[in-house]
Amino acid sequence: xxxxxVLFDAPGPKARRVSLISSIIAGLAIAAGLAWMxxxxxxxxxxxxxxxxxxxxxxxxxxxxxxxxxQFIIMDGVLGTLRAALVAAVFxxxxxxxxxxxxxxxxxxxxxxxxxxxxxxxxxPVLLMMLFILLVLNTGSYWAVVAALSLYxxxxxxxxxxxxxxxxxxxxxxxxxxxxxxPLQSKMLVEFPQAFRxxxxxxxxxxxxxxxxTSLGYIVGYTELLRTNMNTLGSFYGNRYLFSLFVVTxxxxxxxxxxxxxxxxxxxxxxxxxxxxxxxDPEDPNQAILVAKASAAARQSGSQAGSL
Amino acid sequence: xxxxxxxxxxxxEGFRMTLLLLVVSGVAALILGTIIAAMRISPVASLRGxxxxxxxxxxxxxxxxxxxxxxxxxxxxxxxxxxxxxxxxGLSVYTSPFVxxxxxxxxxxxxxxxxxxxxxxxxxxxxxxxxxxxPQAFRMTIPPLINVFxxxxxxxxxxxxxxxxxxxxxxxxxxxANGNAVIAILLGAATLYLVVTIPLGVLAAQLERKWVVQx
Numbered sequence: 013x014x015x016x017x018v019l020f021d022a023p024g025p026k027a028r029r030v031s032l033i034s035s036i037i038a039g040l041a042i043a044a045g046l047a048w049m050x051x052x053x054x055x056x057x058x059x060x061x062x063x064x065x066x067x068x069x070x071x072x073x074x075x076x077x078x079x080x081x082x083q084f085i086i087m088d089g090v091l092g093t094l095r096a097a098l099v100a101a102v103f104x105x106x107x108x109x110x111x112x113x114x115x116x117x118x119x120x121x122x123x124x125x126x127x128x129x130x131x132x133x134x135x136x137p138v139l140l141m142m143l144f145i146l147l148v149l150n151t152g153s154y155w156a157v158v159a160a161l162s163l164y165x166x167x168x169x170x171x172x173x174x175x176x177x178x179x180x181x182x183x184x185x186x187x188x189x190x191x192x193x194x195p196l197q198s199k200m201l202v203e204f205p206q207a208f209r210x211x212x213x214x215x216x217x218x219x220x221x222x223x224x225x226t227s228l229g230y231i232v233g234y235t236e237l238l239r240t241n242m243n244t245l246g247s248f249y250g251n252r253y254l255f256s257l258f259v260v261t262x263x264x265x266x267x268x269x270x271x272x273x274x275x276x277x278x279x280x281x282x283x284x285x286x287x288x289x290x291x292x293d294p295e296d297p298n299q300a301i302l303v304a305k306a307s308a309a310a311r312q313s314g315s316q317a318g319s320l
Numbered sequence: 321x322x323x324x325x326x327x328x329x330x331x332x333e334g335f336r337m338t339l340l341l342l343v344v345s346g347v348a349a350l351i352l353g354t355i356i357a358a359m360r361i362s363p364v365a366s367l368r369g370x371x372x373x374x375x376x377x378x379x380x381x382x383x384x385x386x387x388x389x390x391x392x393x394x395x396x397x398x399x400x401x402x403x404x405x406x407x408x409x410g411l412s413v414y415t416s417p418f419v420x421x422x423x424x425x426x427x428x429x430x431x432x433x434x435x436x437x438x439x440x441x442x443x444x445x446x447x448x449x450x451x452x453x454x455p456q457a458f459r460m461t462i463p464p465l466i467n468v469f470x471x472x473x474x475x476x477x478x479x480x481x482x483x484x485x486x487x488x489x490x491x492x493x494x495x496x497a498n499g500n501a502v503i504a505i506l507l508g509a510a511t512l513y514l515v516v517t518i519p520l521g522v523l524a525a526q527l528e529r530k531w532v533v534q535x
Binding site: 023034038039042053057067131132134140143144147148220224225228230238251254255258261262265266269270273298 | 363364365366367370376377379380381382383384385388389392393396397398463464467470471474475476477478480481488491492495502503506509510513514517518521524525528529532
């Protein structure tokens with residue numbers, strides 16, 4: 013919403029000029045700040061009596077001309093990250109479906125323990141979970157990363173799907189039951205597909221979080237992009253290349269994450285135009301789940317009041 | 321259980337550092353995020369562009385990379401910050417775009433008609449914002465902000481991987497020292513995290529449920 017057009021009178025020529033001038037000044041200030049940063053980094057520096065070249069000197073970047081370095085970065089680093097992320101994503105979605113079904117079960121001795129487990133998983137840092145799996149189950153770092161990410165994100169996806177199930181109109185389930193379906197059949201064939209489609213943008217947004225969190229593997233000793241670049245390549249080529257290696261790592265991560273989050277946004281726009289429901293913010297899955305849950309609860313209490 | 325009680329001082333030392341990280345970087349992120357949010361809705365185009373690019377870039381950078389930069393690359397570039405300060409800076413920078421988004425979506429969530437109505441009964445800019453838009457935006461902002469702080473609580477654990485002795489680092493040390501009671505040690509640490517995150521989560525859900533109807 014563009015408040016600016018409503019909150020105050022339409023800007024006249026003077027106000028427009030002021031805003032243009034301040035825009036140019038702020039732009040120059042930002043550009044100057046960036047230029048200063050680049051300039052500082054580019055300066056040669058003294059270190060213990062020897063002068064090292066600046067951070068943009070070709071001698072700090074020449075390893076990237078070597079295709080073997082790239083092969084290493086791609087094969088070990090990027091593939092290591094993607095391998096963990098993909099496997100964890102599959103498990104997380106599967107677990108999410110399972111959790112959402114258990115959590116919305118009619119039997120309380122299934123529902124309540126699931127709720128406790130979900131709260132536990134959601135309230136704990138993923139890193140601690142990784143350490144837990146690594147030390148207690150002794151699985152090795154790859155499976156520790158994958159299992160912790162699957163459990164944590166599975167719990168969140170499960171909550172999202174449950175909110176999606178709860179926000180469906182009640183008639184959907186009633187119609188399924190009145191056709192003679194058993195409760196589970198109605199859930200799987202009628203309600204679940206709709207909930208899944210409605211929550212798809214949130215699920216994809218959660219997968220962006222999962223992809224970002226694979227970098228936690230660095231701390232528990234899994235060889236992913238950060239560890240490959242900074243520890244393996246960094247110690248092989250020496251301290252001189254540390255900065256350039258970090259920049260390359262950052263850019264690679266940004267490319268992966270930005271493309272996935274643009275996909276989530278595109279998906280959310282597409283589903284929002286299809287279903288007339290409220291558009292859930294794919295930027296922050298946590299918040300979107302909260303909103304979906306609250307509005308589902310509101311709708312349920314509303315419909316109960318209506319039916320009385 | 322004995323291992324947990326014996327090592328309670330270590331836990332508490334770590335927990336204190338976790339809380340310190342949480343409070344300091346929470347406040348800093350709140351300030352930084354408000355500035356970014358203000359820039360994003362400001363009429364000055366270049367500030368808006370800067371804030372948008374900043375949000376997009378920082379939000380898509382893994383926290384591990386941010387903290388790696390603060391703890392390892394910054395000293396390498398010649399900074400003299402100690403690790404705790406570096407971790408606080410990293411956590412604040414990482415959290416600030418989430419705060420900004422929570423604030424912005426709260427303000428954007430107020431229907432346009434509210435401001436139009438306020439303007440049409442003759443309220444000025446200040447009155448419209450302070451009497452009509454902000455009270456409604458406030459309600460929409462608090463639950464997502466609480467969520468951001470829950471995430472921050474969990475994120476402080478990453479600082480434990482970068483030379484800050486907080487709860488995660490303490491747990492790792494204790495788990496290595498007490499090989500026979502690993503499960504109890506880890507559950508003890510999980511409890512301390514849950515003591516912070518679960519009440520906050522319940523609060524956020526309750527506020528959201530209360531306020532979703534009033535919108």
